Amino acid sequence: MLPAMFKPRAFAASFSLVPTEGFFPRSGKGRLAVMNSTSGASTLVEPGTGQTNGIQRLTIIQPDDWHLHLRDGDGLNAVAPLSAGIFRRAIIMPNLKPPVTDLAAALAYRDRIMKALPSNAEFEPLMTLYLTDVTTRKDVKDASESGLVKAVKLYPAGATTNSQAGVTDLFGKCLPVLEEMVEQGLPLLVHGEVADQMVDIFDREKVFIETVLTPLRQKLPDLKIVLEHITTEDAVKYVESNSDGKVAATVTPQHLLMNRNALFQGGLQPHNYCLPVLKRETHRRALVAAVTSGSSRFFLGTDSAPHERHTKEAPCGCAGIFSAPIALPLYAEVFDQADALDKLEGFTSLNGPDFYGLPRNSNTTTLVKKRWNVPTEYGFGPGTVVPMWAGHALNWNIE
Numbered sequence: 544m545l546p547a548m549f550k551p552r553a554f555a556a557s558f559s560l561v562p563t564e565g566f567f568p569r570s571g572k573g574r575l576a577v578m579n580s581t582s583g584a585s586t587l588v589e590p591g592t593g594q595t596n597g598i599q600r601l602t603i604i605q606p607d608d609w610h611l612h613l614r615d616g617d618g619l620n621a622v623a624p625l626s627a628g629i630f631r632r633a634i635i636m637p638n639l640k641p642p643v644t645d646l647a648a649a650l651a652y653r654d655r656i657m658k659a660l661p662s663n664a665e666f667e668p669l670m671t672l673y674l675t676d677v678t679t680r681k682d683v684k685d686a687s688e689s690g691l692v693k694a695v696k697l698y699p700a701g702a703t704t705n706s707q708a709g710v711t712d713l714f715g716k717c718l719p720v721l722e723e724m725v726e727q728g729l730p731l732l733v734h735g736e737v738a739d740q741m742v743d744i745f746d747r748e749k750v751f752i753e754t755v756l757t758p759l760r761q762k763l764p765d766l767k768i769v770l771e772h773i774t775t776e777d778a779v780k781y782v783e784s785n786s787d788g789k790v791a792a793t794v795t796p797q798h799l800l801m802n803r804n805a806l807f808q809g810g811l812q813p814h815n816y817c818l819p820v821l822k823r824e825t826h827r828r829a830l831v832a833a834v835t836s837g838s839s840r841f842f843l844g845t846d847s848a849p850h851e852r853h854t855k856e857a858p859c860g861c862a863g864i865f866s867a868p869i870a871l872p873l874y875a876e877v878f879d880q881a882d883a884l885d886k887l888e889g890f891t892s893l894n895g896p897d898f899y900g901l902p903r904n905s906n907t908t909t910l911v912k913k914r915w916n917v918p919t920e921y922g923f924g925p926g927t928v929v930p931m932w933a934g935h936a937l938n939w940n941i942e
C-alpha cells in the first residue's frame with residue numbers, strides 16, 4: 544500500500560538534521576516512489592521565519608483540542624484517555640446517536656467522559672450542543688448558564704457523519720436561537736459545507752461560505768463563529784477578511800499534511816477519507832501559510848474522528864480520520880517543514896483559549912525531534928481503529 548505522501552521536494556533541504564527518508568512513510572517502494580508522487584508540489588516552499596530549523600526540543604504551553612469526537616460507550620472508553628494524556632481541554636463534538644441536543648444530554652455525556660478517564664487525568668471536556676431545527680432559546684440559555692457547555696454546533700442536515708438530525712433551514716428555523724447565542728456570548732461552531740448533492744463535493748465549503756456564512760454574518764455580526772476544519776484557500780481568505788475578532792477557524796493535521804491525491808495514492812485509501820474531503824495542493828498550501836503566519840484566528844482542532852476499522856474499509860466507508868494520539872507530532876511536523884516552529888505554540892495553545900475567552904493553560908508540554916513510528920492500530924471497543932499515517936515514521940514526538 545502506498546502512503547499518502549506529497550511532501551514537496553524543496554522541503555528536503557530543510558531536513559538537514561534528520562535523514563529525509565525518516566519522514567517519508569515507508570511504502571515498500573522507497574523514497575523514489577514518494578519523490579515521484581503526483582502531488583504537483585515538488586517545487587513549493589512554505590513561508591516561515593527561517594530561524595527555527597535547528598530546533599530539536601521545544602517546550603510549549605500545554606495544548607487544547609478545539610474539535611474532538613470522543614464517541615460513546617466502549618469507543619469512548621478507548622479513545623478518551625488518549626486525548627486526555629495530551630490535551631488539557633477539548634471541545635467535545637455532539638454528533639452522537641442520538642445527538643447531544645440539550646443540557647441534560649450534555650451533562651450526562653460529560654459524566655460518561657469523566658468516567659472513561661484515568662483517575663489522575665487532568666482533562667476538561669468542553670461540551671457542545673447539537674443545533675437542530677427545533678432547538679429553543681431556552682435550550683441555549685440553560686446550556687450556557689451551566690458553564691459547562693461552551694458552544695453550539697451547526698451540522699447542515701446530511702453534510703457529514705451523524706448529521707441527519709442537523710439543520711435543514713438555518714435562516715428559516717434558527718434565527719431566534721442564534722440571537723440567544725449572541726446574548727449568551729456562545730460561539731457557533733460550523734461544519735461549513737452545503738449538503739446539496741448537486742454541488743460538487745470539492746466546492747461545498749466555498750459555496751457554504753458564499754451562501755450561508757456571508758449572509759449569516761450580515762444578519763448577526765455579533766455572533767462568534769468558528770469555521771471548523773477548514774480545507775480551502777477560500778476559507779482562509781474568509782477568516783482573514785473578518786478582522787473583528789468574531790470569526791476564527793480550526794485546522795486539522797490531515798488538511799495541513801495531505802492533499803486529495805492521498806485519497807487515491809496507489810489505490811483507494813479509506814483512512815484518508817474525511818469530510819470536508821481533502822482538497823488540491825494549492826489549498827493545502829494556503830492552510831499551511833495561514834497557521835504558520837502567526838495569525839491568532841487559526842487554532843488547533845484535530846477533528847479526530849474514530850471509526851472502527853471495518854466501517855472504513857467497507858463498500859461504503861465512513862468519513863473521519865483518527866488522529867488524537869499523534870496529532871501534536873503531526874502539527875509539529877507541519878510547522879517544522881515551514882520553518883515556523885516559533886509559531887506552533889500560538890496555534891496549539893494560545894489562540895483557542897483567547898478566542899473562547901478561557902484562561903490559557905499553565906502547565907507545559909515538551910516536543911522532541913526523534914523518529915518513531917505511528918502505531919498501526921489502536922483498540923476501539925471490541926474492534927480496532929486505524930490512525931492517520933498508521934505505521935509510518937514521524938520526526939517529532941511528545942517527550
Ligand SMILES: NC(=O)N[C@@H](CC(=O)O)C(=O)O
Pocket residue numbers: 612638703704734816817818819846848849862863864
Ligand atoms: N470529519 C469527519 O469526516 N467526520 C466526523 C464528522 C465531522 O467532523 O464532520 C465524524 O464524526 O466522524
Ligand SMILES: [Zn+2]
Pocket residue numbers: 703734735771772818819
Ligand atoms: Zn465536520
Ligand SMILES: [Zn+2]
Pocket residue numbers: 610612636846847848
Ligand atoms: Zn468533526
